[in-house]
Amino acid sequence: MPDSVTEPYTSETIELLQNRVSTRKYSDEPVPDEMVETILRAAYRSPTSSNIQSYTTIVVRNPETKQKLSVSTGNQKHVADTPVFLAFCADMTRIDYALMKHQHNLNNNNMETGLVTSIDATLVGMSAYLVAESLGLRGLMIGGVRNNAVEIAEILGLPNRVYCVFGMCLGWPAEQPSQKPRMDIGATIHYERYDADATLASLDTYDSALAEHYEAIGKATTPDSWTHDMDKKFHPPLRDSLREQLKKQGFDFR
Numbered sequence: 204m205p206d207s208v209t210e211p212y213t214s215e216t217i218e219l220l221q222n223r224v225s226t227r228k229y230s231d232e233p234v235p236d237e238m239v240e241t242i243l244r245a246a247y248r249s250p251t252s253s254n255i256q257s258y259t260t261i262v263v264r265n266p267e268t269k270q271k272l273s274v275s276t277g278n279q280k281h282v283a284d285t286p287v288f289l290a291f292c293a294d295m296t297r298i299d300y301a302l303m304k305h306q307h308n309l310n311n312n313n314m315e316t317g318l319v320t321s322i323d324a325t326l327v328g329m330s331a332y333l334v335a336e337s338l339g340l341r342g343l344m345i346g347g348v349r350n351n352a353v354e355i356a357e358i359l360g361l362p363n364r365v366y367c368v369f370g371m372c373l374g375w376p377a378e379q380p381s382q383k384p385r386m387d388i389g390a391t392i393h394y395e396r397y398d399a400d401a402t403l404a405s406l407d408t409y410d411s412a413l414a415e416h417y418e419a420i421g422k423a424t425t426p427d428s429w430t431h432d433m434d435k436k437f438h439p440p441l442r443d444s445l446r447e448q449l450k451k452q453g454f455d456f457r
């Protein structure tokens with residue numbers, strides 16, 4: 204499948220996704236409470252596994268809290284500077300309540316419970332992202348909240364059985380970053396069966412394309428940009444203490 208075609212179909216949502224780019228600088232223009240509420244009310248209708256609704260979103264505007272979140276996510280300046288920070292949390296407390304009401308408990312929660320609640324939080328987060336962008340705001344997802352899952356839980360007052368899957372900075376854009384090239388779309392979309400050759404075929408080309416992009420925007424890189432970044436990120440394993448940290452939050456990913 205070629206990645207630059209004139210699409211036979213279009214819509215505002217398609218155009219929004221085709222043009223989107225993560226934005227890390229926001230203007231001082233306030234983001235009204237009503238706008239955030241509209242975004243979250245729309246996202247609240249997202250699909251949810253078995254109607255569990257196992258997520259909670261926390262809206263953070265307090266500068267001190269954002270500063271603490273910024274430090275805990277790896278000194279990410281945009282987290283302190285963003286007008287609004289949304290924390291999308293996997294939340295098992297309501298399932299716990301349902302089980303207790305029926306004389307059971309969630310002490311034996313497992314990988315599926317952890318995944319299903321994390322997926323619920325993620326779907327709501329992506330919906331919120333799209334709605335926010337459709338209103339002209341710009342967003343940035345923050346996985347850095349999993350650098351220190353327990354510390355983030357303390358900052359946000361998360362009880363046992365709740366953890367922050369990812370956060371999101373939201374504000375009016377004060378920059379227009381150029382789009383980062385994606386790898387060949389044929390590597391990521393296969394038909395009928397998994398195509399192992401297609402998956403890996405274009406990665407060397409992608410290394411060069413991404414290096415060219417970073418050079419063009421003045422960002423330090425290497426000629427084997429993407430594979431180099433992935434090696435740096437995942438070797439040694441990323442966030443190796445996460446399972447233990449999430450266990451402290453009451454999630455047993457076993």
Ligand SMILES: Cc1cc2nc3c(=O)[nH]c(=O)nc-3n(C[C@H](O)[C@H](O)[C@H](O)COP(=O)(O)O)c2cc1C
Nearest residue numbers: 223224225226279343344345346347348369382383
């Ligand atoms: C789940 C998730 C977590 C992310 N975490 C961070 C983060 O902590 N800090 C950051 O600057 N960008 C973060 N990003 C943004 C990605 O780096 C970005 O989406 C990716 O490099 C592709 O660039 P683009 O969004 O501009 O296309 C995250 C994105 C996702 C989907």
